[in-house]
Amino acid sequence: MTVPESTVTRAIEAMRSESAIIERISRGLANSRPFRYKVDRVRLGIGDDAAVIRAGFLARGVLGSDDLVLSCDAFLENIHFLAKVHPPEAIGYKALARATSDLAAMGATPQFFMLALALPPSRTGAWLDSLIKGMARAAREFGMTLIGGDTSENATAIMNMTVGGEVAAGHALTRSGARPGDGIYVSGTLGAAQLGLELVSRGLHRDRRWKRLLEQHLRPKIQLELGKWLAGDRIRHSIASAATDTSDGLSTDLTHICEASGVSARIFAAQIPVVSLPTSLARHRFDPLELARHGGEDYQLLFTVPAAHKHRIPKSFYGAPITKIGEILHAKSGRGASSIELVGTDGKKTRLVPRGWDSFRVASRGSKR
């Protein structure tokens, strides 16, 4: 077994253009942060073997210290996006947004990111420039600095994002703090991103009437301010007992909270803030509740709040509605102890099984494709 010549040649060409690509990434993402509101934590950024963060500055003596929050997320062509369908600017924006949504779910303030990028040579020109532009826009919005990365050639595009932020020590919002009696809340509307994905998968995304329905799928808004507010800080108590982002779909994400917390949940179909569909889509028979229950990638926050704090939850936060959809119950005994009961609009109770992407398969198989 020999290494195919083409592999070697491709690797060589990648090496040759690597410094040029790094140069463009650095320039395109330089000084992404709009302003530096605190002492800069980055001692050494891109251009060396690794980045250096002044962890000492995170500890602020008598005022207490901050924790560092880290997450990584792969964004892969043909799995998470399609180069022929999705604009590169949206791919770049979404790559950073979906990774940073995990920081929002922890209540952390984003600080920096690293980008491990692999690309086919055919997409190292204008396509890459648009990708960088979209990513730079996300970095500015979230207040993040590029501190490092890695570039390589590959047959398909790969973006691996490592994101870092900070939260007051001990204030990170975990999935494991939900207790019986806590209310279950969600921000924004659910099913919007799934609707966008299904419009794309059914080839309906080029119809101008439905263009705005693609936004949450293409350029998801993430809930950073809400996450920070729910986590509190050393002056202000935490409001939420548990939180996660709706990346896999309500049924799966709420199951994560229930399993991590060792509790069950009851939610009410009539209270779920489902995506609203224009009448022009009527004949395509989308089911908003189905989209909301199992559709992924909304990047809203799903969180639980103890009864003592419920009066502090506003109707909306930075423009996004906040809706109570149910309550946390004691765990049942035996298998499926962390189950979710869905009370239908007719009052009928069913079990909500975590299905995430499965609903998409069911929906698309039921369609005319």
Place this chain on the structure above:
Amino acid sequence: MTVPESTVTRAIEAMRSESAIIERISRGLANSRPFRYKVDRVRLGIGDDAAVIRAGFLARGVLGSDDLVLSCDAFLENIHFLAKVHPPEAIGYKALARATSDLAAMGATPQFFMLALALPPSRTGAWLDSLIKGMARAAREFGMTLIGGDTSENATAIMNMTVGGEVAAGHALTRSGARPGDGIYVSGTLGAAQLGLELVSRGLHRDRRWKRLLEQHLRPKIQLELGKWLAGDRIRHSIASAATDTSDGLSTDLTHICEASGVSARIFAAQIPVVSLPTSLARHRFDPLELARHGGEDYQLLFTVPAAHKHRIPKSFYGAPITKIGEILHAKSGRGASSIELVGTDGKKTRLVPRGWDSFRVASRGSKR
């Protein structure tokens, strides 16, 4: 344009088996650290939206604080390894070793890592178990804890490693500190990994006589202890003025130091610790000096030392020889200011151009393939 059904189905299957795969990764890499020699920095590890590091513990009051060192590195099938040639255990080991070598090059003590893993479904069984086993061995050796990650399905295997460590504040070894008059040193031998790669690429790797020559290519030894010693700490001064790891090959890596430091360099061919070749390989006409000058992936440390510290450099460190190969000179003027002069065994001076992988192409095109 519609999303291909196969893409959707594959994504669904990946989601279904995802929790099972995460469970196996967690179990296989749990408690990788052999002992906890300091207060544990990981407040929250795998299983939530992100990991939480107690940055406050990195700052230790009157004794000064530590900096956090972060790096990321993609290890891609068909680009960096071949699933049909390389054993999965070696792939797992090398994925973490090559990323952690960047921490060695900064003088940092490794602490934690995140793994973003994408795999074809056909390799989620025994292949994955071997991969995890190799990675767990590396994690134990380096003293690292898995704190998070991401799993996905993909047509080829992808490992994105994010590694983190710590170094005494301000002690990180950068590429930019080399000054005229500093000696240039390298650990170990150069060209060993390139030789292994070329044996593989020429289909010679299955010959038992040459099995041991594959080791640095398959399971590279990295120079963590040397890096830490060169960086010093708050009690002990730094010894090296600049450092990097030999991941791209001597010609390229030394160019990185020269460019970052704004200096030139002179190295002596006779002093380069080239890989030694067994006589059994004679007819394959490998050129040890060529392998050493441009061959990548040795993961040795290349570093510069001010004349005042040269008496402190031992002949070997933890079993690896330390060799002085040249000296740092003032930058020349104009283009190519950071050039490298190579003094041949005959005393003839030539310019060493950064070629990295290029030499491999030249070498392999010159071979019988």
